[in-house]
Amino acid sequence: MNLEELNATAASERLAQAKKRHHIRVCVGTACQALNSEQLAKELQAELRRRGQNGDVEVKCVGCPGLCSLGPLVEIESQVNGQAAIAGTEGGQRKSILYQFVKPEDAGEIVAHLGGEPIKRLETPLDQPFFTRQTKIVLEHCGKIDPERIEDYIAVGGYQALMKVLTEMTPQQVIDAITRSGLRGRGGAGFPTGLKWGTVAKADPNAYPTSVPVGIQSRKFVICNGDEGDPGAFMDRSVMEGDPHRILEGMAIAAYAVGANHGFIYVRAEYPLAVKRLRTAIRQAQRAGLLGNNIGGTAFSFNVDIRLGAGAFVCGEETALMASIEGGRGVPRPRPPFPAECGLWGCPTLINNVETLANVPPIIMKGADWFASIGTEKSKGTKVFALTGQVAHTGLIEVPMGITLREIVFDIGGGIPGGRQFKAVQTGGPSGGCIPAQFLDMPVDYESLAKVGSIMGSGGMIVMDDSTDMVEVARFFMEFCMDESCGKCIPCRAGTVQMHRILTKIQEGKATRRDIQILEELCDLVKHTSLCGLGQSAPNPVISTLRYFRDEYEKKLAADETNGKTPQPSAQVANPSA
Amino acid sequence: MPRTLTINGQEISARSDQTILEAAQDANIRIPTLCHLDGLTDVGACRMCLVEVAGASKLLPACTTRVQEGMQVQTDTERLRAYRRQIIELLFAERNHICAVCVANGHCELQNAGIAVGMDHVRYDYLFPKLGVDLSHERFGMDHNRCILCTRCVRACDQLEGAHTIDVMGRGAHSLIVHDMNVPWGEATTCTSCGKCVMACPTGALFKQGSTVAEMVHDAEKLAFLKAARERKVWNV
Numbered sequence: 001m002n003l004e005e006l007n008a009t010a011a012s013e014r015l016a017q018a019k020k021r022h023h024i025r026v027c028v029g030t031a032c033q034a035l036n037s038e039q040l041a042k043e044l045q046a047e048l049r050r051r052g053q054n055g056d057v058e059v060k061c062v063g064c065p066g067l068c069s070l071g072p073l074v075e076i077e078s079q080v081n082g083q084a085a086i087a088g089t090e091g092g093q094r095k096s097i098l099y100q101f102v103k104p105e106d107a108g109e110i111v112a113h114l115g116g117e118p119i120k121r122l123e124t125p126l127d128q129p130f131f132t133r134q135t136k137i138v139l140e141h142c143g144k145i146d147p148e149r150i151e152d153y154i155a156v157g158g159y160q161a162l163m164k165v166l167t168e169m170t171p172q173q174v175i176d177a178i179t180r181s182g183l184r185g186r187g188g189a190g191f192p193t194g195l196k197w198g199t200v201a202k203a204d205p206n207a208y209p210t211s212v213p214v215g216i217q218s219r220k221f222v223i224c225n226g227d228e229g230d231p232g233a234f235m236d237r238s239v240m241e242g243d244p245h246r247i248l249e250g251m252a253i254a255a256y257a258v259g260a261n262h263g264f265i266y267v268r269a270e271y272p273l274a275v276k277r278l279r280t281a282i283r284q285a286q287r288a289g290l291l292g293n294n295i296g297g298t299a300f301s302f303n304v305d306i307r308l309g310a311g312a313f314v315c316g317e318e319t320a321l322m323a324s325i326e327g328g329r330g331v332p333r334p335r336p337p338f339p340a341e342c343g344l345w346g347c348p349t350l351i352n353n354v355e356t357l358a359n360v361p362p363i364i365m366k367g368a369d370w371f372a373s374i375g376t377e378k379s380k381g382t383k384v385f386a387l388t389g390q391v392a393h394t395g396l397i398e399v400p401m402g403i404t405l406r407e408i409v410f411d412i413g414g415g416i417p418g419g420r421q422f423k424a425v426q427t428g429g430p431s432g433g434c435i436p437a438q439f440l441d442m443p444v445d446y447e448s449l450a451k452v453g454s455i456m457g458s459g460g461m462i463v464m465d466d467s468t469d470m471v472e473v474a475r476f477f478m479e480f481c482m483d484e485s486c487g488k489c490i491p492c493r494a495g496t497v498q499m500h501r502i503l504t505k506i507q508e509g510k511a512t513r514r515d516i517q518i519l520e521e522l523c524d525l526v527k528h529t530s531l532c533g534l535g536q537s538a539p540n541p542v543i544s545t546l547r548y549f550r551d552e553y554e555k556k557l558a559a560d561e562t563n564g565k566t567p568q569p570s571a572q573v574a575n576p577s578a
Numbered sequence: 579m580p581r582t583l584t585i586n587g588q589e590i591s592a593r594s595d596q597t598i599l600e601a602a603q604d605a606n607i608r609i610p611t612l613c614h615l616d617g618l619t620d621v622g623a624c625r626m627c628l629v630e631v632a633g634a635s636k637l638l639p640a641c642t643t644r645v646q647e648g649m650q651v652q653t654d655t656e657r658l659r660a661y662r663r664q665i666i667e668l669l670f671a672e673r674n675h676i677c678a679v680c681v682a683n684g685h686c687e688l689q690n691a692g693i694a695v696g697m698d699h700v701r702y703d704y705l706f707p708k709l710g711v712d713l714s715h716e717r718f719g720m721d722h723n724r725c726i727l728c729t730r731c732v733r734a735c736d737q738l739e740g741a742h743t744i745d746v747m748g749r750g751a752h753s754l755i756v757h758d759m760n761v762p763w764g765e766a767t768t769c770t771s772c773g774k775c776v777m778a779c780p781t782g783a784l785f786k787q788g789s790t791v792a793e794m795v796h797d798a799e800k801l802a803f804l805k806a807a808r809e810r811k812v813w814n815v
């Protein structure tokens with residue numbers, strides 16, 4: 001497909017959609033699918049056929065619109081005064097309603113009410129802060145388009161960015177645009193994306209001995225990291241499930257910029273739906289000539305393969321991930337050399353997170369300056385978070401960098417349920433830390449989070465209320481790191497086991513002050529001597545809870561350690577919303 | 579191209595393809611190691627050789643970090659000594675290292691390292707997992723309770739013998755050295771019984787059958803000789 005054909009496909013798809021009077025979008029993300037939403041979509045279609053309305057109304061299975069705690073979600077977008085309603089694009093007057101907790105049995109009632117009054121019983125307001133306070137870039141199509149139809153993606157402007165770079169821009173111009181946008185890696189560390197792309201582009205494929213398997217015609221590689229191993233995180237899954245072509249387009253643009261002709265998407269095997277939709281997307285893109293040889297009639301060729309991760313957290317670490325793709329044990333190796341110089345099979349390799357790559361097409365289309373205008377000085381754009389824990393609305397949110405934690409927890413998240421008080425929010429998963437109430441008004445960006453002892457991480461955000469036992473939180477994450485340590489280096493393999501033992505001892509009321517001292521020494525050792533990021537960050541949950549909630553540790557020491565005195569209750573955390 | 583650097587304030591020169599460890603060895607500066615063995619590729623796993631390099635934000639493993647012009651390296655600071663002692667204590671606590679009843683007593687790199695770091699007691703709980711002893715091979719034995727998972731045997735078997743009989747199974751504290759697809763060593767069809775893994779082992783985990791307490795002397799230097807001899811095609815010293 002060249003640019004003209006792409007435009008023609010987009011136009012005809014939009015026209016076809018404009019003819020429909022109503023668009024019913026049923027979320028078939030993993031969470032809603034588990035609640036029978038696919039059946040619901042079928043019932044809706046059957047009901048429409050029965051009423052002879054199927055020419056008029058489109059039922060679309062879409063990715064996650066975010067508010068998973070109210071799922072299954074159904075959005076209905078209708079024409080007003082016979083004007084065209086085009087899914088996911090501007091123009092035409094539209095009216096939307098959102099239904100929550102929809103069951104297959106509700107299909108008949110929903111169809112009967114089309115164009116009339118919304119069903120009060122199911123309706124949930126679309127103007128609630130959960131939706132209005134978000135800024136959607138990465139998730140702009142999730143919940144709007146059918147992830148299994150390339151035409152749907154093309155209709156909302158998909159693959160235009162790829163065509164633009166292939167026909168109008170040099171690789172260096174692409175790298176410059178990404179650099180100017182200020183985009184930083186969303187996989188955890190926040191490394192400047194443009195700088196990484198530039199390093200891979202400049203790297204010499206012959207600098208290290210290479211062993212590329214026969215049949216792969218590429219001496220540089222692009223890898224999309226979709227391993228998403230943080231417990232409770234599902235940002236990348238939603239993008240892969242809800243907008244898979246976006247990732248392919250981002251990868252192809254990256255490949256063009258760095259000079260790669262082959263790419264891999266590494267997805268954890270626990271995401272079967274994401275794998276299925278990515279496979280479908282790759283097949284469709286190949287058939288449309290948007291992947292494969294001579295893309296869009298240009299000299300550029302790019303192929304993508306999927307590799308499944310077998311469920312090891314450490315395989316999200318870039319060097320372990322590459323070892324896994326090569327067919328070896330997923331174990332990290334020391335860096336340098338960095339993947340950008342010596343990566344997959346010894347070739348220069350660009351590895352980026354799903355969300356990082358999903359930001360690329362809009363940066364190309366809307367410009368680096370547009371992207372750089374969102375966020376803070378050093379953290380640009382938006383960040384997707386998986387908001388979970390003791391908060392009213394759990395789900396997937398996308399917010400501009402620099403938003404405060406208070407806005408996320410109390411406005412978007414709807415505050416703490418059950419009349420309880422806010423205690424802390426954990427960001428960055430097992431590599432992150434707990435942030436107490438005194439920092440609720442801190443802006444969420446890479447530097448601020450690091451300053452208070454946490455990290456941005458990949459986007460897990462767990463809200464905890466005043467009933468939470470912080471030592472247990474630390475113990476939970478330590479257990480996770482202990483189980484997930486690959487065992488290669490001694491500080492992480494043996495150190496996490498000993499730290500977990502001490503935390504357990506504290507929980508059992510058997511620990512002494514000396515144990516806490518040993519725990520702190522171990523935190524220092526494991527953080528500074530471990531080989532990879534897993535070990536280097538494993539002590540973070542302990543360090544941050546010791547920093548802000550030390551009294552909770554001391555209260556639990558063995559009785560003789562507190563000199564027989566009744567332990568002091570922990571300081572009351574002021575109600576942050578008051 | 580030669581590089582000039584300082585190690586502990588002493589100015590030395592090294593080839594650009596040398597690691598900090600190699601440069602230090604040439605200058606007779608001792609850096610503690612466990613997973614390193616001359617003649618095998620380095621994996622940077624044991625973290626004993628970590629050094630401080632001026633300007634680097636992290637500690638760097640001397641065995642895998644190449645020298646750079648003007649590098650200022652410290653190998654024996656108080657901080658590094660404290661870390662090394664902790665690492666050795668973690669190893670002693672992790673499995674079973676009762677030296678008095680070990681075949682390698684007196685010839686063990688772990689024991690020597692314990693002495694070198696001044697370990698007079700272990701501050702961590704001894705875990706003593708009950709791991710097996712594999713005596714199925716007719717000439718050699720493996721006691722998993724003494725294994726520190728340095729993977730020297732894995733690399734010796736793969737890189738010097740070319741058999742790749744040995745590898746690691748499981749992860750974290752459950753990691754275990756296995757032969758072929760986790761069969762008893764005596765049934766591993768790829769094993770050539772060359773004994774290179776036994777030579778490579780720093781502890782009493784791999785031993786010649788029939789060795790009793792303190793009898794198992796590893797001759798790891800032979801492996802380095804073998805590698806060098808093959809590369810330079812010189813077989814007499």
Ligand SMILES: Cc1cc2nc3c(=O)[nH]c(=O)nc-3n(C[C@H](O)[C@H](O)[C@H](O)COP(=O)(O)O)c2cc1C
Pocket residue numbers: 184185186187188189190191225226227228229230313314315316317318319351352353354356357458532533534
């Ligand atoms: C233990 C560990 C697990 C990781 N897991 C992931 C992951 O699941 N997804 C991811 O994108 N990055 C993960 N990373 C970060 C990657 O190593 C790498 O930095 C990232 O994919 C780079 O992409 P970015 O520059 O776009 O952020 C992990 C790192 C560590 C140390």
Ligand code: SF4
Pocket residue numbers: 314332484485486487488489490492493530531532533534535536
């Ligand atoms: S830090 Fe942990 S996960 Fe990383 S290499 Fe060491 S043992 Fe493996």
Ligand code: SF4
Pocket residue numbers: 724725726727728729730731732755775778779780781783784
């Ligand atoms: S058996 Fe010996 S050489 Fe092999 S990993 Fe264990 S300690 Fe190292």
Ligand code: FES
Pocket residue numbers: 610611612613614621622623624625626627628639640641642
């Ligand atoms: S000798 Fe360098 S890490 Fe083991």
